Amino acid sequence: MFDKLLEQIKATEFANKILETYKRVDTDKKIILDNGVEASPVATLADEYGGRAQIIVDDNCYMLHLIQDNGTYKYTAWIFPETHEVLKDLPDLRRVQTTAKVVRVGTEEEIEEN
Helix, strand or coil, X not given: CHHHHHHHHHXXXXXXXXXXXXXXXXXXXXXXECCCCEECCCEEEECCCCCEEEEEEECCEEEEEEECCCCCEEEECCCCHHHHHHHHXXXXXXXXXXXXXXXEECCHHHHHHC
């Protein structure tokens, strides 16, 4: 019984170590999505194995995309712990006006003044 518990603990520690490999890095300026569309990320994460994740804004929602073997990025529904931490640091999109090239943060009145 103790051996099984020890195995479960080791497996959990291993899984947690794998999940903690992504780190926030300088945000990439442009990426190409798997449908050929160019996007401007608001945050970039990378791991030590060449993995890369991009957070973009689409239809006033944050979306997570992961790099594919061909260098394009594909949407994923899985939000891993490091991504969750980065998302918490990003602006509330209810208070952000986005355009194709600019993200403006503030109230509607502040945005209109600028």
